[in-house]
Amino acid sequence: xxxxxxxxxxxxxxxxxxxxxxxxxxxxxxxxxxxxxxxxxxxxxxxxxxxxxxxxxxxxxxxxxxxxxxxxxxxxxxxxxxxxxxxxxxxxxxxxxxxxxxxxxxxxxxxxxxxxxxxxxxxxxxxxxxxxxxxxxxxxxxxxxxxxxxxxxxxxxxxxxxxxxxxxxxxxxxxxxxxxxxxxxxxxxxxxxxxxxxxxxxxx
Numbered sequence: 001x002x003x004x005x006x007x008x009x010x011x012x013x014x015x016x017x018x019x020x021x022x023x024x025x026x027x028x029x030x031x032x033x034x035x036x037x038x039x040x041x042x043x044x045x046x047x048x049x050x051x052x053x054x055x056x057x058x059x060x061x062x063x064x065x066x067x068x069x070x071x072x073x074x075x076x077x078x079x080x081x082x083x084x085x086x087x088x089x090x091x092x093x094x095x096x097x098x099x100x101x102x103x104x105x106x107x108x109x110x111x112x113x114x115x116x117x118x119x120x121x122x123x124x125x126x127x128x129x130x131x132x133x134x135x136x137x138x139x140x141x142x143x144x145x146x147x148x149x150x151x152x153x154x155x156x157x158x159x160x161x162x163x164x165x166x167x168x169x170x171x172x173x174x175x176x177x178x179x180x181x182x183x184x185x186x187x188x189x190x191x192x193x194x195x196x197x198x199x200x201x202x203x204x
């Protein structure tokens with residue numbers, strides 16, 4: 001694991017931003033050229049939303065991966081968070097601009113459709129996280145910065161729930177996403193830290 005961590009330290013953060021951003025223009029291209037099937041707008045909306053959820057899960061996994069197996073991705077956590085928000089915004093824009101379009105209908109959907117209400121709540125929780133994802137905010141907020149960024153936990157649960165609720169009928173994939181999110185959050189409970197310290201003491 002130490003060798004892998006040394007390799008990861010040599011990778012520049014900008015490379016993560018570049019790699020993470022590549023799917024966006026590619027998916028737009030597929031949508032325009034018919035590569036996303038007979039309903040390209042719905043498909044594009046889904047792809048962006050799923051990418052956002054995958055990145056959100058990756059961001060939540062950074063701390064457990066370091067704690068339990070020693071894999072250190074902390075250098076890339078901010079980039080992962082920014083990319084997550086970017087794909088959430090793209091997911092939302094496709095729905096707003098290409099799908100619904102009418103402002104009155106947008107508000108009606110938010111109010112009347114629970115899965116959209118839940119998704120919008122997750123988006124609202126992520127806004128302050130995106131705004132404060134910079135060094136100036138870390139310095140300015142001090143200890144409050146960490147407390148603020150715990151909003152990612154309810155945002156993640158709401159995001160997973162949004163995916164489960166919008167699925168037509170029972171689908172296993174959205175449930176798996178929600179279970180993974182729940183498991184990663186459970187690993188952050190104090191008992192998980194106690195178990196880790198106990199194993200470290202036993203191996204010392």
